[in-house]
Amino acid sequence: MAVLDVEIVAADHFVWSGEAKMVKARTSDGEIGILAGHSPLLAIMAPGELVIDPVDGSRITADVDGGFFSVDSNRVVIVADNAQLRDGVSATAGTR
Amino acid sequence: MGAQIRVYRQKIASTTSMRKIFKAMELIATSRIGKARARVAASLPYSNAITRAVSAVATQSEIDHPLVREPEQIRRAAVVIVASDRGLAGSYSAGVLKQAEQLAELLGKEGKEIEYYLVGRKAQAYFEFRDRSFTRVWTGGTDAPEFATAREIGAAVLEAFATDYEKGGVDEIHIVSTRFQSMVVQVPQVVRLLPLEVVEEEAASEAELLPLYEFEPETEQVLDALLPRYIEVRIFAALLQAAASELAARQRAMKSAGDNATELIKKYTRLRNTARQAEITQELSEIVAGADALNAS
Numbered sequence: 001m002a003v004l005d006v007e008i009v010a011a012d013h014f015v016w017s018g019e020a021k022m023v024k025a026r027t028s029d030g031e032i033g034i035l036a037g038h039s040p041l042l043a044i045m046a047p048g049e050l051v052i053d054p055v056d057g058s059r060i061t062a063d064v065d066g067g068f069f070s071v072d073s074n075r076v077v078i079v080a081d082n083a084q085l086r087d088g089v090s091a092t093a094g095t096r
Numbered sequence: 097m098g099a100q101i102r103v104y105r106q107k108i109a110s111t112t113s114m115r116k117i118f119k120a121m122e123l124i125a126t127s128r129i130g131k132a133r134a135r136v137a138a139s140l141p142y143s144n145a146i147t148r149a150v151s152a153v154a155t156q157s158e159i160d161h162p163l164v165r166e167p168e169q170i171r172r173a174a175v176v177i178v179a180s181d182r183g184l185a186g187s188y189s190a191g192v193l194k195q196a197e198q199l200a201e202l203l204g205k206e207g208k209e210i211e212y213y214l215v216g217r218k219a220q221a222y223f224e225f226r227d228r229s230f231t232r233v234w235t236g237g238t239d240a241p242e243f244a245t246a247r248e249i250g251a252a253v254l255e256a257f258a259t260d261y262e263k264g265g266v267d268e269i270h271i272v273s274t275r276f277q278s279m280v281v282q283v284p285q286v287v288r289l290l291p292l293e294v295v296e297e298e299a300a301s302e303a304e305l306l307p308l309y310e311f312e313p314e315t316e317q318v319l320d321a322l323l324p325r326y327i328e329v330r331i332f333a334a335l336l337q338a339a340a341s342e343l344a345a346r347q348r349a350m351k352s353a354g355d356n357a358t359e360l361i362k363k364y365t366r367l368r369n370t371a372r373q374a375e376i377t378q379e380l381s382e383i384v385a386g387a388d389a390l391n392a393s
Contacts, residue, residue: 009141011243011332029313042149043312044321068321070149072307079145081325 002036104368115357122350186349246332282341
């Protein structure tokens with residue numbers, strides 16, 4: 001099964017990257033769920049919760065306060081103004 | 097004679113204590129450069145993602161947005177000058193300010209008024225000393241810029257850009273900062289921030305072509321959200337590069353200052369020794385002369 005290649009970046013640091021089955025984000029229009037094979041999309045995120053279902057490991061939740069994300073050929077790049085991973089997950093590059 | 101030795105001793109003592117300061121500053125700058133460069137690297141994923149997104153929108157739709165529209169007539173320009181907070185960095189701040197003066201001259205020739213936005217106390221001091229006006233100044237933390245500062249600068253220039261000329265707004269925005277090329281080469285440069293010149297990503301091959309994106313909510317809103325961020329990122333990148341350049345310039349300046357101090361200490365020590373020897377010789381000859389005089393009588 002195809003998987004999504006997810007990358008979360010914040011303004012001054014790298015937050016998380018990995019493979020995921022599903023990404024759920026809140027856009028200005030409402031919630032959107034992205035599975036592998038989603039058509040290319042560029043959307044603005046509203047402040048809220050970002051949920052990632054990684055291929056292995058438990059579900060990751062992050063709080064973002066705005067930003068945007070792009071999806072193309074199973075690659076999801078989430079560009080957050082400020083992203084904070086909820087507890088239980090250690091950030092790859094550490095959050096300040 | 098005794099006075100001469102004392103003078104040299106004083107000079108040696110003061111040069112030695114100055115050398116200690118130079119060495120310490122050099123070490124601090126060296127340790128901070130690594131961190132500054134790491135921050136430049138850490139900001140890359142974000143700026144790459146934004147640049148990619150902006151070029152995706154650009155390739156797909158003819159952008160018509162206030163931020164990219166070239167005004168018919170440019171009457172007032174804003175210049176953001178990124179200098180340092182502290183001195184002792186060699187010609188770092190002077191280089192940026194010189195570049196800014198050249199730009200000002202060029203803009204002046206084109207008949208544009210100039211509004212200045214300054215970053216760093218050195219730039220502020222330069223303007224205040226010459227009694228020249230500036231619109232806003234940001235000081236503190238030029239050697240470790242925060243993203244919040246970049247956001248503030250971005251908001252300020254965007255607001256000025258959005259305002260009409262008649263109400264005191266500006267038609268274009270330039271940023272003068274220093275690009276960190278390598279540890280030994282830092283170049284002051286001018287970049288026009290607004291109106292944006294969107295560089296379309298060059299597709300290397302068919303597979304590299306950007307896909308047709310759907311936009312949510314609308315292309316217009318996506319642009320509204322993307323372009324200000326793009327500007328913030330450009331400003332932040334400039335600030336980070338400037339910070340790395342400042343530290344590199346300071347390290348180099350302190351290194352040569354320390355070397356010069358060592359040279360001076362060596363020179364003064366030699367002079368002091370000569371003076372001491374001269375004094376001893378004189379005393380000896382006085383004693384011998386005195387003894388001779390006693391014997392003769």
